[in-house]
Amino acid sequence: MKILITGATGLIGQELVNLLIKNNYTIHYLTTSPQKIINKTNYYGFYWNPQEGKIDENCIEGVETIVHLAGASIANRWTKSYKTELIESRVLSANLLFNLLKKTPNQVKHFVSASGTAIYPDSYIKTYDETSTEIENSFLGNLVIKWEKSADQFQILNIKVAKLRTGVVFSEKGGALLEMIKPIKMYLGSGFGSGKQIQSWIHLTDVAHLYYFVIQNQTVGIINAVSPDTISNQDLTTQIAKHLKRPLFLPNIPKFIMKLILGEMHVLLFNSKNIKSVRIKEFGFKYKFSTVQSALKNSIK
Template sequence: MKVLVTGATGFIGTALCSHLLQNNHSVHYLVTDAADIKDKDNYKGFLWNPEKNEIDLNSLDQVDAIVNLAGHTINCKWTDENKKQIHDSRINCSNTLFNALQNNEHQIKSIVNASAIGIYQSSETAIYNENSTGFGNDFLAQVCKDWEVANLRFEGLGIKTAITRFGLILSKDKGVLHELAKVVSKGLGANLGNGKQWMSWIHFNDVIEIIYQLLKEQQSGIFNVVAPNAVKQNEFLKLLAAQLNKPLWLPNIPSVFIKIGLGERSALVLSSQHVQSVQLPKIGYKFMFTDLASTLKDLYK
């Protein structure tokens, strides 16, 4: 199988490309800077400019599937300019791929597109699955909704389309766990807000394996990429502190102070989504990590 990957130099994309190569597949990847092209056996880079709807069509040569992970990081100040970049970068990447496939011959049969559980409305009581329609109206939810609309258009080209709504991806090197651990490891951990927000998490290794299975089986539909057992923030921090052998003694940081400090971006730490996946078990995916304690133990072994 030959796979075209966007966002190949990012958090998930780097590991996914390595996994594909280790399993004897070929990878084409798209970058916006020629300096990021570092080719090796079965791994070849191509340039594109989604802002201008430009793409090297050689990147599609003999490609069987696409994994579309590209988009500007949300871990930045949410200025008007950055919010526009977060939104438009995702839509532009999907549109550029769509236009290329619509207007040129290709042999692509399936595509896996990223999204996020931030599409669901923040709630401490609701439980969401792939059939839920309780979508939010905040900035992140709107980005996800627009992104998914753009990506579902691939179905109209006869391409099997999978939408992966990622939960909190746990890795000790990047992402939310990495940032929390830096604070907790100094003995400065504290619940943010009331601590009752749900955190729907997933081990990084499960993420890679899920994408790989969706690719191999040419699956289509919506998939919540979350482990079976979500936890509340206070439990998450308690288990993390125990794993790092650090005390968790500071009082909660009130939501009002977090909102003053982070503004609209406070949603990243204060929002609550209790999310389950009914579709991954249906396709026979077997989670490697189902509870947070064993997940943290594995990550910090």
Template sequence: MKIVIAGGSGFIGQKLTNALIDDGHEIIILTRKEKTSTGNISYLKWLEEGTTPESQLGNADVFINLAGVSINDGRWNLNHQKQIYDSRMRATDELLKIISALPQKPSALINASAIGIYPSSLDAVYTEESIETANDFLGKTVHDWENKAKQVETYSIRTVFMRFGVVLGNEGGAFPLMSLPYKLFAGGTIGSGKQWVSWVHIADVVRSILFVIENDKIHGPVNVTSPSPIRMKDFGKTIGSVLHKPHWLPVPSFVMKLALGQKSNLVLKGQQVIPQVLMKEGFTFMFPSLNSALEDLLTKK
């Protein structure tokens, strides 16, 4: 298939591109930087004045939208929040414009999203059928992002919202910072420790996207989390156990709030999220348990 990726140079995008190439697909990456096409990967400039990728794309089977300023980088001041929000809205608007100009429409748009759309809770269990929406910054951002991407359904294009949980990988995301204190013998419970961590290994993120591309019955929200969410206290204890390092130095909530501001909600609050759609459709997780995921990430060279 011919697959167009926006945000292909990011943490998830690079891993996904490699997997798609291994499967023999032709990849077009929309980028702001000048890059030389190699093998099965082509690069087209976009989001810059005078760029018209729609005139160079030809026909494409699937669009994947991973574009947007990372929520893991920088402090969540008002300016950074605006960048996070605006980058997602602008990139999705541009994709809608590109798709509208194509004579032959793609069969699917796979749009990144996040479990931050669900309200934080110590008791609730969320599936794709849950309709509650968080009223904080991340909840509003994800809600508006999905609604904008949903406009592509005007063209009868299958649209999927991949609601990523806490993605565990060594090359990016929040995990390197979460595991670092343990490597320095300073790991411990963050906040109350009762908050849920709905995590997923980066390998299963990539595999789930491939699964959704191939399974044309899947549409709408898809929770991309492992089937075994865990409380933060137990998450930390498992990191310590795998690394054979102590779990002893608690980090109070007020310290995290002082250090990270509103961004501290990413670790001080959480949701118990179940990947009901993936499980129902027969997706098999490579890393269903946290212990197996951490063994892979922390002990393999």
């Protein structure tokens, strides 16, 4: 089976590509850098440029599933121009794929899109699952709405659509966890604000296997890609320090300081999102790392 992947060189993309190749899938991937086009057994690169509306039409030859992971990182300062890039890197790229499929004979049956848990409102008391309809009235909330709308349009072409709203990804290879580890290693670790804000997370291995599960079963609809074991910011900081054998003696960092440093992006550290994945449980999906302790033990080397 051939699968087309955007964002194949990202954190989740690399893990998923390795898993799929190991299971005898053939990967087509899109890249904006001609020098990154590699053609080897079961792994073939194709050029695209969503900003200019350019794409190598050969990328969809024989493809049955598209996995759309492309999107600029939210971990950069949100200037006005970068906000535009965050939206366009997700939406324009999906639109380019949609227009290609619309005008070109193809075998695509399934479109699997990354999405974000930022769509759920900030709350210390509410728990959200896939049936929740409340939406965060913020830049990130609106970003996710546009992101998912760009995925939903593929249904017009009678293509099944799945959207994986992914929490904080734990991995030793990159992402938010490594950024949390750095100051703690240097004896500068501390929580943020009250530390009570809930963080919903998932281990990199599990999110890759969840995508694989969705691909195999041609699953449709919204899926919360999160672990069943949520944790507060303060407890997570404490757990990381415990694994690193480092003390925590600094006071928690006030919200206004991080707002001065990070600007609007500071909400990533202070928003509370208690998210459950009812659908994963219904599917019978088996986590390899279902607890914070097991995930940190694997991720902190």
